[in-house]
Structures are given as C-alpha cells and as structure tokens.
Amino acid sequence: MLNRWSTGIVLASLTAVLLGWGLQQTSADQAAETRAAVERAVKQAQAKPGTGKVGRRIANFVLADSTGKAVGLSDFADKKIVVLISLGTGCPISNLYLPGLIAAQEKFGPDFLQIIGINSQSGDTRDEIAEHVKKFNINFPVLCDPDQTAADLLGIQRTSEAFLLDQQRVVRYHGRIDDRNSYTTKKDKAEREDLKLAATELLEGKPVSVAETPVEGCLIARPKKSSAGNVTFTKDVVPIFQKACQECHHAGTAAPFSLLTYDDAVSWSAMIKEVVQERRMPPWHADPRHGHFANNRALNAAEIKTLVEWVEQGTPEGKADDAPPAKEFADGWRIGKPDVIFEIPKEVSIPANGTVPYKYMMTETNFKEDMWIEAAEARPGTRAVVHHIIVFAVEPGAKRPVAERNWLVAAAPGDEPLRLPPGVGRKIPAGSKLVWQLHYTPTGKPETDRSQVGFKFCKTPPEKIARVYGIDNKRFIIPSGDANYRVEARHTVGKPVTLLGMMPHMHLRGKSFEYKATYPDGRTEVLLSVPQFDFNWQNSYRLEKPLLIPEGTKIDCVAHFDNSKGNPANPDATTKVTWGDQTWEEMMIGYLDYIE
Numbered sequence: 266m267l268n269r270w271s272t273g274i275v276l277a278s279l280t281a282v283l284l285g286w287g288l289q290q291t292s293a294d295q296a297a298e299t300r301a302a303v304e305r306a307v308k309q310a311q312a313k314p315g316t317g318k319v320g321r322r323i324a325n326f327v328l329a330d331s332t333g334k335a336v337g338l339s340d341f342a343d344k345k346i347v348v349l350i351s352l353g354t355g356c357p358i359s360n361l362y363l364p365g366l367i368a369a370q371e372k373f374g375p376d377f378l379q380i381i382g383i384n385s386q387s388g389d390t391r392d393e394i395a396e397h398v399k400k401f402n403i404n405f406p407v408l409c410d411p412d413q414t415a416a417d418l419l420g421i422q423r424t425s426e427a428f429l430l431d432q433q434r435v436v437r438y439h440g441r442i443d444d445r446n447s448y449t450t451k452k453d454k455a456e457r458e459d460l461k462l463a464a465t466e467l468l469e470g471k472p473v474s475v476a477e478t479p480v481e482g483c484l485i486a487r488p489k490k491s492s493a494g495n496v497t498f499t500k501d502v503v504p505i506f507q508k509a510c511q512e513c514h515h516a517g518t519a520a521p522f523s524l525l526t527y528d529d530a531v532s533w534s535a536m537i538k539e540v541v542q543e544r545r546m547p548p549w550h551a552d553p554r555h556g557h558f559a560n561n562r563a564l565n566a567a568e569i570k571t572l573v574e575w576v577e578q579g580t581p582e583g584k585a586d587d588a589p590p591a592k593e594f595a596d597g598w599r600i601g602k603p604d605v606i607f608e609i610p611k612e613v614s615i616p617a618n619g620t621v622p623y624k625y626m627m628t629e630t631n632f633k634e635d636m637w638i639e640a641a642e643a644r645p646g647t648r649a650v651v652h653h654i655i656v657f658a659v660e661p662g663a664k665r666p667v668a669e670r671n672w673l674v675a676a677a678p679g680d681e682p683l684r685l686p687p688g689v690g691r692k693i694p695a696g697s698k699l700v701w702q703l704h705y706t707p708t709g710k711p712e713t714d715r716s717q718v719g720f721k722f723c724k725t726p727p728e729k730i731a732r733v734y735g736i737d738n739k740r741f742i743i744p745s746g747d748a749n750y751r752v753e754a755r756h757t758v759g760k761p762v763t764l765l766g767m768m769p770h771m772h773l774r775g776k777s778f779e780y781k782a783t784y785p786d787g788r789t790e791v792l793l794s795v796p797q798f799d800f801n802w803q804n805s806y807r808l809e810k811p812l813l814i815p816e817g818t819k820i821d822c823v824a825h826f827d828n829s830k831g832n833p834a835n836p837d838a839t840t841k842v843t844w845g846d847q848t849w850e851e852m853m854i855g856y857l858d859y860i861e
Contacts, residue, residue, distance in 0.1 A: 318420055318439040319476045323349075323430060324544035325796045326415055327553055328383075328408040331395040335554050336406050338381070338434065339796030342777060342825065343749060345377040346464055349428040350442075351421045352407060353386035354397040356483035359424040361446050363401050370405045377468070382407035385416035386424070387486040414566045416485065417542060417573075425482030427460050431467060432748045433831050434797075438463035440478030447481045470830075496575045497583025498527050505572060506530070507592055509547045509562045515594050525591070531580050538576040541569050548679050548802040552794040557809040558766075560681055600640040600682045603719025609701055615650045615712040621705040623846055628699040630658075637690030640721040641674035642682035647714040652704040652848070653677040653803070656718050660694040672733040673699075674718065679802030680768070686811070689860055690727030693720075706848075729860045731765065736822045736855040743774065743842040743851060748829035752853045758818045763860040766807040767793050769824070770854040773800050773834040774842060776827040780855055785817040792820075800834065800848070811860070822855035 327337040341347055350366065352359050370380045384394050384407055391409050398407050410416055419428060425446075429438035443455035463473045496502075506514070506524050514524035523529045530537070540546035547562035564572075575581070609626050630636075645651035657671040673691060674683045685691065703716065738754035769778035780792040793806055814820075830838040836849040844851060 318428070319436050321543065322433060322435045323428070324418065325434075325550075325552065326418055326544075328410055328415060329391070330406045330408050331391065331398045333391070336381075336408055337552060337554065337796065339552060339777070339794075341379040341381075342796065344379040345432050345748075346379075346467060347430040347434065348378070348380045348460070348464075349415075349419065349430065350380060350382055351416075351424050351426040351482070351485070352382045352384050352397075353424040353483050353485070354384070354389050354393050356386070356424040358446050358448075358482045360401070361451070362425060362442050363403065365442070367402065367404050374405075378464075380405040383410055383415050383419075383421065384408065385410040385413045385421055385485055386483070387413075412566045413485075413487065416487070417566075417569070418544065421485060423480050423482035423484055426480045429460060429463050429467065429473075431831055432829070433827065433833075435831075437467050437473050438476055441480045496571055496578055497581045497587065498530060498575065499583035499585060500587035501571050501583075502530065502575050503588050505564065505568050507589065509564055509568075511592055512599060527582050534576045534580050538573050541572050548799070548804065550795045550797055550799060550802065550804060551806055552796050555791040555794045556806070559807045559809045560805070561809075598642060598644070598719055600642045600684065600719065600721055603642070604722050606717055606719045607699055608715055608717050609703070613703070613705070613714045615647075615705045615714060616707055617710050618707050620847065621707065624701070624703040624705065626701040626703070628701065630693065630697050630699060632693060632695050632697060634695045636693045636695075636720075637723040637727050638673070638683070638685075638693065638720045639690055639723045639727075640682060640684050641691070641718065643674050643676035643718045644716065645676060645714065646716045647712050649708050650705050650712045650714055651676070651716060652706045653702075654704075654716055654718075655702040657700040657702075658693045658697040659700050661696040671700075677803035679799075679804045681805055681807070684807075685731050686765070688728045689731050690723045690729075691731045704846075729763075731858065731860055734857045734859065736820060736857065738822075738853045739844040741843065741851075741853065743826050743828045745839050745841050746829050748827050748831060749776065750826045750828060752824045752826065754822045754853060754855065756820050756857075758814050758816060758820065760861075761816050762814050764792070764808060764812040764814050765858040765860060766805055767858070768803070768805040768856040769793070769795055769798065769822075770803065770852055770856060771798055771800065771824060771826070772848045772851050773836060774826040774828050774832060774851055775800055776825040776832075778825075778855065779823045781821045781823070782814065783819040783821070785815055805856075805858075807858075814859070820855075820857070822853070824853045824855075826851060 323338065325337055325339045327335050330336045338347070350359075366380055369378065382403065382405060394407060394409055397403075408415065415421070425442060427438070427440060427442050428436050431437050438460065440459055442460045443458040445452045445455045459475060459478050463475070466473050510524050514520040514522065516523055522533055524533070541564060547564065549561060549563040551558060551561070553563070607628050607630070610628055611626075613624060615621060641656075643654040643656055645654065654676040656673045656675070658673050659671055673693070683691070699718065701716070703714075705714065734756070736754045736756040738752050741752045743750045767780055769780075771778065775798040778795045778798050782790050782792055784790070792812075826842070828835060828838060828842055832838070842851050
C-alpha cells in the first residue's frame with residue numbers, strides 16, 4: 266500500500282510521465298492549450314451518445330498469451346488500475362503507441378499498473394504475435410484472441426482502443442490513448458493525453474472528466490461464423506437453454522421469467538443478448554483454469570455467438586421437429602417430486618423495512634427409523650424476502666446442531682439443491698427434529714413467508730455417508746477503505762475423505778475466494794478459484810469427478826474483501842468490519858461437501 270507521501274510523489278510524476286504518453290514538462294502556453302483541448306474534448310463527448318462501455322464491470326476472462334500461457338484478468342487483482350489495449354501486429358497506429366506503453370509498464374507496473382494487450386485481429390497467428398512481442402520488446406502480456414472472445418466481451422472495434430479499469434474492474438475510461446496519431450496525421454506532441462489524464466483522475470479519487478473519446482486505429486474484421494438466418498430457436502437455442510438456463514428459468518423457481526417456450530424467449534431476447542455477451546448470465550464464477558465441475562453453467566464462446574446471432578437474425582423459430590424433447594419439472598421442484606415435504610411451523614410476517622434478525626424454528630419429522638436422503642431442496646415460500654435457508658437435523662437429546670454432523674441442505678441465490686451420487690446418503694436419525702435458520706430481507710412492503718423443504722430418500726441404505734465441513738476464520742478486522750484485504754483459514758484433513766464439492770461464503774464486501782490443497786508429498790493444487798465473488802449468487806461447485814483427499818492434506822482458503830468506496834455493494838466504507846451474521850458484517854467460510 267502506498268502512504269500519502271509516496272502517493273503524492275507518484276501522482277506528481279504521473280503528471281509528467283504516467284503511461285509514457287508525453288515525457289515533457291508543460292509550459293504555461295502548453296497548459297493553456299491543454300485546457301482548451303480538454304474543453305473541446307468535453308464538448309465533443311457531451312455532443313455524442315456514449316457507447317455503453319463505460320461503467321460496465323468486466324467479467325474475468327482467460328486467454329493464452331503469446332507464449333501459450335493461460336492468463337486471466339483476475340491474475341492482476343493487486344493492481345489498482347488495469348489498461349486493456351487492443352493491438353494488431355501490422356497496424357501502424359497501435360505500433361506507434363507501443364514504446365510509451367512499454368515505458369509505462371516498466372515504471373509503474375511494480376506499484377499500481379498493469380497493461381494487457383489483446384490481439385483480436387483476424388489473421389494474426391500466435392507465432393506472428395510472439396514475433397511481434399519479441400520485435401518490439403513488449404514487457405506486458407499480449408493475449409491471443411483468435412475466436413474474438415475478449416473482443417465480444419469488451420466490444421472492441423479497432424486497434425489502439427483502450428479500456429481503463431479501476432480496482433473493481435469497472436471501465437472508467439474508454440477510447441484513444443491520446444490525439445497524436447490518426448489515419449492522416451502524426452504529431453510529435455499530443456494536445457490531450459486522454460488515457461493519462463483519466464488514469465490520474467482515477468488514482469486521485471476523482472470522477473473521470475472525459476470518460477469516452479473516439480478511437481482511430483485499424484478496424485478489426487469480425488467474420489461471421491454462420492450465414493444469416495440459419496440459427497433457429499428449435500434447432501440451436503433450445504439445447505443451450507436446456508443445458509444452462511431452464512433449471513432455474515421455469516415456473517415456481519427464483520428466476521423472474523420462464524425460458525421453456527419460444528414466446529418466452531422472444532419476449533426476453535434483447536435482455537438475453539446483453540447478459541450473455543457481458544457474461545452476467547448464466548451465473549458462474551469459477552476460474553476455468555482450476556477444476557472441472559459437473560454443474561458448470563458457463564456458456565462457451567460458440568454458444569454465446571449462437572444466442573447473439575439468433576437475436577440479431579430476428580429470433581427465427583425453426584421447425585418443431587428440430588427441437589429436442591422438452592424437459593419436465595415437477596411443480597417447480599428442481600429435484601423432481603419429493604418423497605416428503607415439510608414446512609416451517611408457522612407463517613412469518615416480514616416488515617416493509619428495517620433489519621430482521623435470523624429466525625430459528627423447529628419442525629418434528631416423526632421418523633420412526635433412521636432415514637437416508639439422496640436429494641434435498643429447501644424452497645422459499647416468498648422468494649423476494651428469503652435471502653437464505655439452512656436446514657439441520659438434530660437427533661433426540663442434542664442441544665444444538667453441528668454443521669459437520671447435522672447439515673442437510675441450504676438455499677441461497679445461485680445455490681443448487683442437494684443431489685448425492687449413487688450409493689451415498691445423508692442421515693436423518695430416527696426421532697430427529699428439523700432446525701431451520703432463515704434470513705429475511707425486507708422488500709419495501711410487508712410480506713409473509715411459509716418456506717418448505719423436500720426430501721428424496723435412498724431406496725436402500727447407502728454405502729457411504731455425506732457430510733459438510735466449514736473452514737472458517739472469525740478473527741479478522743477489515744480496515745476501512747481497504748480494497749483488497751486478505752483473510753486466510755486452514756484445515757488439516759485428519760483421515761482420508763472424498764471431496765464432492767465446495768461452496769465459498771462471504772457477504773457484501775466479498776471479492777475473491779480460493780481453495781488450495783497441499784498434499785502430504787508436497788504437491789499443491791488449486792481446487793477452486795472464484796476471482797470475482799458475487800454475493801448475489803451463492804454458487805456451489807460440484808466436482809465432475811469426486812477427489813480423494815489423503816490424510817494429512819492441508820486445505821487453505823484465502824479470501825479477499827473490498828471495503829472501499831469503489832465497491833458499489835459496500836454498505837459503509839468508513840468503518841472497519843468484523844465477523845457477523847448480518848450482510849453489513851462479514852463471514853469467511855469455505856464449505857466442503859465430502860464423503861467419509
């Protein structure tokens with residue numbers, strides 16, 4: 266972290282040298298010219314509508330660099346600002362800016378800056394990009410974007426197009442680097458160093474005065490992968506919806522609308538295009554470089570292009586015979602029809618405003634014998650007010666539930682119902698009671714809730730027992746204003762277990778979460794990395810193949826929190842934050858689903 270004195274030096278040097286785009290001291294005449302140029306740029310920006318790129322948070326993406334190494338935006342989480350710059354090996358305009366970019370990365374990279382080049386130019390091969398990096402001695406990663414994945418995500422149109430991202434990776438400036446180089450002119454000095462000025466204002470905590478400028482660079486070809494009109498709903502769109510969307514987007518679930526029919530999809534087609542292009546939907550936040558997950562909802566680049574092309578081609582329906590068999594959902598239950606359904610013992614009234622303390626309730630099961638569940642689903646009665654539900658089974662004589670022994674199922678935005686592999690069950694002892702923990706959040710008007718839980722039982726007693734364990738750290742104090750505060754927790758595995766999945770849990774200041782295993786032989790492995798944690802989506806991550814964890818393995822959980830003003834979800838950036846149940850407090854828990 267920079268103190269005030271060093272920050273002042275950095276900002277002073279920024280005026281003269283930041284990002285290497287203008288190394289001369291500014292005279293009085295030049296200062297007057299600069300002010301005039303700023304005024305002209307402000308008027309130009311106000312006269313033209315924005316592109317919609319400024320103010321967007323950029324989802325983490327991973328591409329291979331010129332050496333073949335996979336590089337993600339999240340790899341630079343410690344940098345206060347990131348500049349994404351569109352490059353092309355043969356573009357003379359972007360090449361003219363490379364010396365300044367290289368100088369900037371060398372000077373400011375260790376402190377606060379990361380420049381990332383993105384080559385989305387159709388026809389530039391990885392070998393050509395590697396040769397370009399070598400020829401110009403580029404000292405920052407240049408990512409190869411042959412499928413134009415990053416170009417689609419960012420909306421890149423030309424080389425020399427710059428995106429200035431703050432520490433939350435929100436675009437604060439989009440446009441040219443400066444006004445020196447254009448299609449017809451080349452000046453020794455810039456009238457206005459747009460990117461430098463935007464970065465200076467951002468680091469000083471000021472709004473960016475001119476957030477968008479026009480870009481002059483080589484136009485990037487965007488070849489169509491399919492001819493107009495050949496993408497249809499029945500043949501191409503329905504399979505994608507069935508894979509990644511319909512489990513939530515059907516009647517009786519948390520999703521605000523259904524996506525089971527053609528009319529449903531057409532009604533929401535514009536929104537579908539936007540949210541898939543920006544990677545906001547389907548909600549999936551795992552870094553693709555670590556782990557393989559059975560419930561991975563993420564769309565690949567080809568699937569996103571298919572949905573976008575379908576919308577752009579006018580949402581053609583296609584032939585009914587081309588559609589796969591429709592998926593069926595049992596009365597809104599995602600696990601299918603339960604064998605038994607329990608409700609909370611009484612209806613809860615939730616006020617229009619204020620804070621509602623956690624509610625704890627108990628329901629008798631009246632089970633005469635031990636029961637084993639293979640699937641379970643907690644279902645809110647009024648989804649708008651239910652933030653989360655946790656259901657425990659407490660055997661006769663027990664005073665309180667213990668998560669590892671008694672946890673049955675939970676419900677939270679983005680989380681999935683419990684579905685266990687064949688031969689595995691979770692035990693509800695005979696005579697147990699269900700203990701409910703319910704967290705309600707007011708909506709602005711009075712509400713009522715009568716939540717439920719449904720169980721599907723194992724047909725025969727299971728061979729293995731499924732349990733839950735939480736790796737947590739309750740002894741932290743997050744300083745006010747800290748945008749990247751680190752909290753660690755560790756668990757040493759006492760006996761061999763088989764890991765089924767993981768679910769990180771934090772609150773509104775949660776920024777990132779990682780599980781890392783260190784095995785007895787010294788080998789290390791990242792089991793799960795969530796570089797952009799989103800409190801609105803409490804995803805669980807079920808391993809595609811259960812993983813044997815030997816005795817003595819150390820599992821480290823590392824979380825980062827953003828308690829700064831730049832975090833739009835932060836309830837109060839002026840206060841320090843400690844452990845607590847409420848969302849304006851914080852938690853740090855790395856849940857493990859495992860088999861003994």
